[in-house]
Amino acid sequence: MTAELTHHDAGPDDRHSLTPPHNIEAEQAFLGALLYENDIFHRVADWLRATHFYDPVHGRIYEAATKLIQQGQLADAVVLKNRFERDEGLKEIGGSVYLADLMREAPDPAAAPEYARIVYDLALRRALITIGSEITKTAMDAGVEDEAKNLIESAERSLFRLAESGAASKGFMPxxxxxxxxxxxxxxxxxxxxxxxxxxxxxxxxxxxxxxxxxxxxxxxxxxxxxxxxxxxxxxxxxxxxxxxxxxxxxxxxxxxxxxxxxxxxxxxxxxxxxxxxxxxxxxxxxxxxxxxxxxxxxxxxxxxxxxxxxxxxxxxxxxxxxxxxxxxxxxxxxxxxxxxxxxxxxxxxxxxxxxxxxxxxxxxxxxxxxxxxxxxxxxxxxxxxxxxxxxxxxxxxxxxxxxxxxxxxxxxxxxxxxxxxxxxxxxxxxxxxxxxxxxxxxxxxxxxxxxxxxxxxxxxxxxxxxxxxxxxxxxxxxxxxxxxxxxxxxxxxxx
Missing domain, CATH: 3.40.50.300 (P-loop containing nucleotide triphosphate hydrolases)
Structure with missing residues (x-):
């Protein structure tokens, strides 16, 4: 990857870092392959969401590409360039040049689903960390009237939602x-x-x-x-x-x-x-x-x-x-x-x-x-x-x-x-x-x-x-x- 494509990366094995687990290079590799070969989308559409990307700019790129592909249109660096002209986050990391670099450095499209799996898995880990923190806080702050079994049921409910949907909460539906x-x-x-x-x-x-x-x-x-x-x-x-x-x-x-x-x-x-x-x-x-x-x-x-x-x-x-x-x-x-x-x-x-x-x-x-x-x-x-x-x-x-x-x-x-x-x-x-x-x-x-x-x-x-x-x-x-x-x-x- 070029210098433009390796900003603020922290791998999942960096156990001593306070930064949540993520892999920016995996996100870049997947997006590059997607812009190069749009058919990849249909292999990951059932489970990969824009919210799974650690970098919010990458999430917006994926969301924009998703809309274009679902409408039967082409989603590549040239088309997306017009949609991101005013995106300040993209400007900070290179603007339209960054989109072109994603395509130029794209890996073999056959490997794209594996990169998507990495993105998805790390998103689940981040959600799991959030849930764990919330469980700890709730258990520490619980009053005498709050029975432990109720706290366990609440924790299990949160974990089930994560296991089923890959997100800590469902949120708004488009x-x-x-x-x-x-x-x-x-x-x-x-x-x-x-x-x-x-x-x-x-x-x-x-x-x-x-x-x-x-x-x-x-x-x-x-x-x-x-x-x-x-x-x-x-x-x-x-x-x-x-x-x-x-x-x-x-x-x-x-x-x-x-x-x-x-x-x-x-x-x-x-x-x-x-x-x-x-x-x-x-x-x-x-x-x-x-x-x-x-x-x-x-x-x-x-x-x-x-x-x-x-x-x-x-x-x-x-x-x-x-x-x-x-x-x-x-x-x-x-x-x-x-x-x-x-x-x-x-x-x-x-x-x-x-x-x-x-x-x-x-x-x-x-x-x-x-x-x-x-x-x-x-x-x-x-x-x-x-x-x-x-x-x-x-x-x-x-x-x-x-x-x-x-x-x-x-x-x-x-x-x-x-x-x-x-x-x-x-x-x-x-x-x-x-x-x-x-x-x-x-x-x-x-x-x-x-x-x-x-x-x-x-x-x-x-x-x-x-x-x-x-x-x-x-x-x-x-x-x-x-x-x-x-x-x-x-x-x-x-x-x-």
Whole structure:
């Protein structure tokens, strides 16, 4: 490199220097190769950002070149010269001559991605140093009321963001990037034949209303006890995990193309109970019979075969009871970092605890939880389905269909949620009104039960991105399984 190209350099191995780790020559080499061969950009665009350059002038050069290349224009020293005529930082290191020197001293374009990796790695190291300093300061300055585990969770959150994005914080997003993300979502829906831009729930009728499950959305799935909300959440989680397909990327990571990796926080049921439900779902054998051991040899073999076939589904279960919202978020981040993550399911909201001992009421605590879950959905860029109980006032009305006002300890549940869904089974209430056998009323009741016993309704009480309404689905109480009515005509005459 010429003298003009070796200003204020400090290598990463200069351990005794107070200067943050950086390598100006690597930045120069990459930029020179980029200006010489613009196609290099497409090999690093997914992960290299202007903020990763230590020298702010280099960051501005990369940003300007990026805009030109994305617009299909040439980005070289001549074109950039006009864009940097008034850039004082560039003038200090040689102005337009510096740009020409970058191109003249450019290395072999084939080596450019390696130089970009050096720039990126050193940027991560600088961010890590910043986070370490902040962790030290926070730990030193923490008051008595600040528990150490909360400080650890905060530190882990910062480290996760660094590991995922290569930056200590997300910061502002250019409008052009937001537009690109929107077009990508529309393209995904178009390629799926329209109507589905998110991950499928496994229920066509529900997908038609929701457009699938969308990253960063918080969905509340509510219902009274025995309505089937856990069953529906389990069915969705299992469907997403079973349909998981991913492409291997050049950097060794995997990109989900269908289905997804699921993290299921089962705060009420054990992992074994949840697994039994899934086996019943998959085999068609009653979960009650499986638990009681009332199965024959053929059914036992079916269960063994089912386990072999579904055991590799990327469904991860955490059945810790009374988990705190901080610990839940930390474990979700860890799961995404280690195995990937495309959907979080939480059963159920009111069983999560908070670290805020100063909250005046449970309503405030639940509000803190829903706000944290929405923030987690955005941070991890995955949909979060949180189950919720409904208040008893539903039982006191003649019309038992749930409403938004029935959300228990609602607080900000309705406000924070992108969608609120209710599970309602009319048969649950009708079953408890059975008349005396042998009467005309009993015969009429049997006809009504036969009609609705295996049906349920999913009511969409709120949807930020679409219409509200309801969909009718089939429900098999023996298997605790929801499915589309059109696929289960056998349910119509199944009451005895």
């Amino acid at each position: 409008f052009a990037q937001a537009l690109g993300d929107s077009v990508a979502m529309a393209e995904a829906a178009y390629k799926r034949g329209g109507g589905l831009s998110g991950t499928s729930t496994g229920l066509k009728t529900l997908d038609a209303k929701l457009g699938g499950l969308h990253p960063s959305d918080l969905l509340i799935l509510a219902g009274r006890p025995s309505m089937g909300k856990t069953a529906l959440a389990t069915n969705i989680a299992f469907s997403v995990a079973r349909n998981y397909k991913a492409d291997e990327l050049a950097d060794g990571t995997r990109k989900t193309v269908e289905g997804g990796v699921v993290g299921f926080f089962s705060l009420e049921m054990s992992g074994e109970q949840l697994a039994t439900r899934l086996i019943a779902d998959y085999t068609g054998i009653s979960g009650y019979h499986i638990r009681q051991g009332r199965i024959d040899a053929a059914q036992y073999e079916d269960i063994r075969d089912a386990v072999e076939q579904i055991q590799d589904c990327p469904l991860y279960i955490d059945d810790t009871g009374g988990i705190s919202i901080g610990a839940l978020a930390a474990r979700a981040r860890r799961l995404k970092r280690m195995h990937g993550l495309d959907l979080i399911v939480i059963d159920y909201l009111q069983l999560i605890t908070t670290s805020n001992s100063r909250a005046d009421s449970r309503v405030q605590e639940v509000s803190e939880i829903t706000q944290s879950l929405k923030a987690l959905a955005k941070e991890l860029d995955v949909p979060v389905i949180a189950l919720s109980q409904l208040s008893r006032q539903v039982e006191q009305r003649e019309d038992k269909k749930p409403q938004l006002s029935d959300l228990r300890e609602s607080g900000s549940i309705e406000q924070d949620a992108d969608a609120v869904l209710f599970v309602y089974r009319e048969a649950y209430y009708l079953e408890r009104l059975e008349p005396r056998e042998g009467t005309e009323e009993h015969l009429k009741w049997e006809d009504e039960m036969r009609e609705i016993r295996n049906q349920a309704e999913v009511i969409i009480g709120k949807q930020r991105h679409g219409p509200i309404g309801s969909v009718k689905v089939a429900f098999d109480p023996e298997r605790t399984k929801f499915s589309d009515l059109e696929d289960t005509g056998r349910y119509d005459n199944n009451y005895d």
